[in-house]
Amino acid sequence: MNKNPKAIARVLLVEDDEDDFILTSEYLNQLTSHSFEIDWVTNPTEALEQLNLGKHDICLLDYQLGAYNGLTVLEKASEDGCSIPIIMLTGQSDEALDQSALAAGAVDYLVKSEMTTARFARAIRYALARQEIENERLERINAETQNQSKDRFLAHLSHELRTPLTSILGYTEILLNSNKAPHAESELNIILNNGQHLLGLLNNVLDLSKIAVGKLEYNFSTINVDSFIADIFCLMQVHAADKGLILKMHAKNALPLQIYSDPVRLRQVLINLIHNGIKFTETGQITLTIWTEFINEQELIKFSVADTGQGIPEQMLGNIFKPFEQVEDFISRKEQGAGLGLSICTELIQHMGGSITVNSVVNQGSEFIFSIDPGDIADQERVLLAFEQEHTSHEIIALTPLQGHVLVVDDMDDIRQLIGQICQSFGLKVSYASNGLQAIEQCKSAKENNHCFDLILMDIHMPTLDGKRAIKEIRALKLDNAIIAVTAATMKGVKQELLALGFNHIVAKPIDKNELYQGLANYLSIENQSSALQNSVQRFLVVEDDEDAADVTVLLLESLGIEAVKAQTAQICQDLLIKENNWTTILLDLHLPDASGLDLAHSIKQSHPNIRIILVSGATVAEPSLKQAGINKAILKPINLEILKSLI
Known part of the structure; x- marks a missing residue:
């Protein structure tokens, strides 16, 4: 029978007498709890050098070191922040000396004649246990520091990538909606589509990173099943029609009118799966099927997304839900992607109390089936829903002009002008500031002239004075007008922090025109x-x-x-x-x-x-x-x- 190997402990033995070094080494090697690796030094200078390296688990320090004593080493080691447990070794018992050693930082003291007793073994075990606790504490602090660094990196990455995408997408849409470039519509649509594709990849990378560090937010609420599914159908039907495909949708059995889940994440999963079906299908159809089913005495709501596309090779079926796995690598490079969508879907579905599986045959198609926990639906009214597909309207809605004077605060010239142009297209009067300090000065000036801005759009990350500090100064001026935060930061807790600072609403970068209009319309008058x-x-x-x-x-x-x-x-x-x-x-x-x-x-x-x-x-x-x-x-x-x- 194999015995468990002994734990290895590294000991620094500070002893100027060779005979005592040999005896102490023998006593250590007789202990059964650990195997000891012993480093021997003979003077205070060498002792402090070794202690500062921090590579030992315990130090045995002789009190008498020639013309010096061990207290000097103890005091200097404590000043240098040494965390290695030190046991003082003395030739004879002296209560005053023992107390001085403990006061100087020793964890224990031993008379050399006691090294053959159980007390020596206990002292060593205690010191090593103390060091293990200290090491665990340091590892925990290090892990927390690394997680904080990851959070800062993700926030910085999000900001740095979303900021230029704001300009790319925003100005492209402005050109498409104007008559400034009538002969470049095709090229502008290419820019817009690729910009949106890049934004989708960015969102996937950030979502996966947030999942890895437990920072992805989930918000569960009541979902009206019929309107929720109909909205998704309306959106994806357009994409299917662009490829000449048919998108179908039906329910197998009567469904509850309402379920309790995360509408944002459920929508993300369904859109991702339907989009994949459209992406890998050249002819035929994509079908979304919904039903309820009891599994292990729990009623779940199940979804199936089936297509008539190119299918997935059998050897890939076990890997497609892993990050960075791309089915198209094994078939063609016609389609692009980072291979993150299905991995993210798997995580989201698990958080919603379900699981996902896939069935596929090459050149015949694929079917993804997933379930979620719909909450308590036992008493819910059941209806065989048709999702009101016939009422779906793709009519473009003209935004009703707004009234008011808006101050746009952003340090990036192109984004500041972009937001201003969008606001002007809503019928608003616009003023500009390039940082929080300028915004405060403009607010003071406007107040002195009895004209306050109706609303302020404030970027968060700016030089001179950022948005978080600027809003405190503006609120101190007793200005209660609406202030909307414009930010690329999407990490968990950011929204709550900004609302707590006094912002009325948050709009994410890149700027979505409809989202911005909606935010403005909540606080401004309709023309x-x-x-x-x-x-x-x-x-x-x-x-x-x-x-x-x-x-x-x-x-x-x-x-x-x-x-x-x-x-x-x-x-x-x-x-x-x-x-x-x-x-x-x-x-x-x-x-x-x-x-x-x-x-x-x-x-x-x-x-x-x-x-x-x-x-x-x-x-x-x-x-x-x-x-x-x-x-x-x-x-x-x-x-x-x-x-x-x-x-x-």
């Missing part, structure tokens, strides 16, 4: 337009807990010249009704986190009988229930432009 629709002075209150669905509905209404405000809970709705009394219509979701839409409608009708209430639901609601709640009309999700026109 009055002379149209029949606006002359009717209609004001809509959109009561919807799904933030994306609420924002889209508000933007659609505003594109029709209707003033619209969103409320994500029944309580916020009630507060707005008390605060303002000129609402004409309420678009009311059936399922809210704090109340039923039917109950809320009944309450509203009691106090505001003249307000028109339109119930928005994923399934048909019985007519008697609608009448009892005082609801004027009910419509099925998803809401589109044509439906809203008919309501107006």
Whole structure:
């Protein structure tokens, strides 16, 4: 039978008497707990040199070293920050000397005559255990420091790459939407597509890095299944049509109207899988199938994305979910990618309580099947959803002009001008500042002239004075106007930090025009337009807990010249009704986190009988229930432009 090898301990023995060195070495080698490697020095100078190297696990230090004593070594080692445990060896017991040794930094003291006793073994074991604890502490500190360095690197990488992409994508879109380069539309589209591809690769690399250090954020909330899937279908149908492919979607069985998961990450997984299906398919179709299934007595919601594409070689099936594995390397180099998408999908799905598998035959196609935990859906109403595909509209929505004076603060000239041009395209007046200090001076000047900016768009990373310090100074001026942070930093906790500093909203770089408009529209007035629709002075209150669905509905209404405000809970709705009394219509979701839409409608009708209430639901609601709640009309999700026109 093989015995476990002894742990090896490296000992520094400071002893000027050779006989004592030999005896001490023999006593150490008789101990059964460790194998000892002994380095022998004879004077204080050599002792301190060795201790400063930090390569020993323990030091045995003789008190009497010729004309010097060991206390001198102890005191100097402590001053130099030595962390190696030192045991003082003395010729005879002396309580005063023992106390002096401990005070100078020794972990223990031993009389040389005690080296044959159990006390010697205990002292050695204790000192080595203490050193192991110290080593673990140092390793932990080192690991934490490395993780902090990784965080700083990722934040810096994100900022440095997103900043130029902001200019590339932003100015390309401006040129495409203008008449400045009518003969270069094809070339501009190539730039735009490749810029977006580069942004996608960057997002994948950063996501994988965040997963590795546990910094990827997850935000679970209620998802309205029908509208959620319909939105993804609308988006990906366009990409499929561009390649002449058909995108199909259906449900195998009745589905719950709502599930509880992370909508952003679920959307990321579905888009990635459907995009891959489109990418590797030349003819035929991609099919998204959804159903529920009990696995180990737990009801999961399952998704299948199947294509009729080139398939995956059998020898690759075990590797495709690993980072940096690219299926196309084994087939062709026609398609590009970093091989990160499926690895990220696997991590996201596991975080959502599920797993993913793949079946594939070369030249016939592939099918990816994954599941997620939908939360408690036992009591959920089930409907065989068709996802309202026939209501999908790809009509381009014109953004309603905004009113106000905006200060754009950014140290990069091209990005500052880009953001300014986008704001001007929204109808806004724009001023500029290249750093936080200039922004503060402009705010002071504007306040002295009784003209404050309606909104400030503030970059975070700037020389002279950054955005974090600048907002503190601006808020100290008692200016309560909205300030939106513009940042390329996407690490976990950044949003919470910026909101805590006083920012009202965060817009990520590269700048997405619609996202920027949405952020501005939350704080600025809509420009009055002379149209029949606006002359009717209609004001809509959109009561919807799904933030994306609420924002889209508000933007659609505003594109029709209707003033619209969103409320994500029944309580916020009630507060707005008390605060303002000129609402004409309420678009009311059936399922809210704090109340039923039917109950809320009944309450509203009691106090505001003249307000028109339109119930928005994923399934048909019985007519008697609608009448009892005082609801004027009910419509099925998803809401589109044509439906809203008919309501107006």
